[in-house]
Amino acid sequence: MGIHHGAILRILRDDGPQSRAELARRTALSPTALTHLTAQLLKDGSVTELSQNVGAGAAVGRPAISVALVPESQFVVGVHLGAGTIHATITDLKAAPKTMASLHFDTDSTEPKVVIGRVVKTVQGLIGKTGIARSRLLGLGLGVPGPVDTERRRNLQSINYDWKDVPFADELEAALGMPVVVEHNVSAMALAESRYGIGRDADALLYIYLRTGLGAGLVVHGMPFRPGGHGAVELGHIQVVEHGERCTCGSIGCLETFLSERALSRAAHIDKPHPKNLLAAVEHYPEVWDAAVRHLTTAIASATNLLNPDLIVFGGHLAEAPDSFVDAIRRNVPPRVLPPMRDALRFERSSLEAGAGAIGGAAAALDHLFYSGVPR
Template sequence: MNKVVRGSFELMKQLNVSAVLKVIRDNGSLSRADVAKITGLTPASVTNITKMLIEDEYLVECKVGQSSGGRPPIMLELNPNARYVIGISIGVGMIDVVITNLSAEIILKKSIEINEERYDYDFVFKELVKLINEVIECSKIEKEKILGAGVALHGIVNSRTGMSIYSPYYGWKEINIKEALENELNLGVYVDNDVRAMALGESWFGITKDISNFVTLNISNGIGAGIIINNKPYYGVDFSAGEIGHIVVEGDGDKCNCGNYGCLETVASNNNITKKAIKLIKQGTNSVLKELKADINQLTIEDISEAAKLEDELAISIIKEAARYIGIAITNLINILNPTSIVVVGEIFENTFYAIETLNEIVKNRGMKLSSENVRIIKSMLGRDAAVVGATTLVIQEIFNGMSIN
């Protein structure tokens, strides 16, 4: 058999294995006959593939199905604990590392804060590797059962090469995170922008599993959007699609870390929401926040959300103002992309309805009638784990989309 034919044959076997895994995952449990019917593979091929997958523990025989006249079929289902995946989120000032099973269920999670003065790459990478090894050790999961690691990274990321093209908060440029981590961990590593990874995680394991066109919007210390079109992430020509945080919403606004002025991040990111609250309180504005925090300089976005829940006027007005700016940016996205849903992630959406209520109001009043009437603005099911679940999905999708398994 020549090299080309042999390579094609191996790929076909891998694709067939993934096809079987995917159809069983998507349907919950199936008989071998059902698998053959849905995939178009021969019964003999399905028997051989499922035998191998059972031996490798990816599939289990779960129950006896209903007979249609002959011997009752044995049903097969995915064993989510057959293998495990590491998920890494490198966000603004925070690194989260988890280990999950193949259903993206978190087994263990550890986090560290990265002080703004220590954003240099060597320090961050050293702390990251230490945290990953700690998670693996504490989980007591054998390294051989870990399929790979996914990284959801702040900034502009080339998902094909795993390169951090530009990370504005960390000041990184042209750093190959994929290569560095693969050398360190001896595992396959997949890297993407954090909000694109969130959108992928929502598509596989979150609230949009049955939605093929949607946008995930993340409001944190940075602001970004992950765009899914026909069930696939949209990257743009230079992998910078979705940088909604740098849409100018205030013509004479403050300078943004990107170098421009009046970007959405300067008025609606967590850091800037808290800065505004601190400023107004110091100027004498009454607020329950004074009682929630002894040192007002240590105020957090969680404090402001909690105060809004307690009907504090200052907190409510600040959240609504940020949401109005976000709503303007979302309206532009809706008018251009006409998605089914906007999935919102962030602390300002977690404990209070004021932010989503304001978004809906702005979209209804400013958007084109047809697209704004039909779009749904919904809260993420994954919440604060959206980035790490998205990171694990970068690896998990490879198993079900035609890659080889171990």
């Protein structure tokens, strides 16, 4: 594949079937070049031709032919590695899941190689379950908790695991025999929401995800924002009080000391790990609830003034939060941002539901291995 193949495929992904003339116009390619490129895509099965119906009274002649993406011509694996969780899926070329799996494990005694082994076993199980031929699997996208290197090969650091510089791509490629791309997990979710979910029309999408910690990912004009090339937007480590609890990152008074599974579960007297409807339980404790709303409002307002998103998407526990929580954020943030942003700013729950992390991994794989135009 080449860069022009990628441009054609992205147009077909985002806007549906197109005539060759329209594709040539939009890619600035000559009709001859466009015909040559689409012939290659037709040969490998990535696209197909569709005959358009000719309306009554139209000129008699050959029916118009459009080119369309074939979503199930090839597939990718998506994996989300959270704190104590692995979620995995196999999706088609539009990130629609064919199957999913998940498991939990103890973070206190798990070394990277053990987690990698569990990922491999989970992925092999999904491949066997679907019966998809290995030749139709483009590769794997892995979302990890923490920043990644600029080549998308390594997890540079994970506070929850106390890991540093874990070579996930090398290990998984050797074990599974397929290309692997590594991405910050919430950045991958933001990418999936921007490409395939509720954020397709947003210029700048900020995805905020609450599980073990509070993470964020930003996509601007369809491109993931990677500060320093590493991808992580550490919203949970904004200091919201000057004198507070010590955070797992080593600082004091971070947002995560108020808004994380550990902090909220402790305040609501919940002992079960990864509880469902966590914020609904917290609503019965007004002091904890008010602090969570107040500090998240401060963090979102600060992020909005700095990054100018027009859409903020809530994932994880925030996607499951009571309407009263989301309504409070919708009400309290706009007065604290600059006037031009107030009218444009929208708040929505994630449209990707429970599989957001794994679909995020798949979206990263699709971007890198299929729609980029980079040879594979």
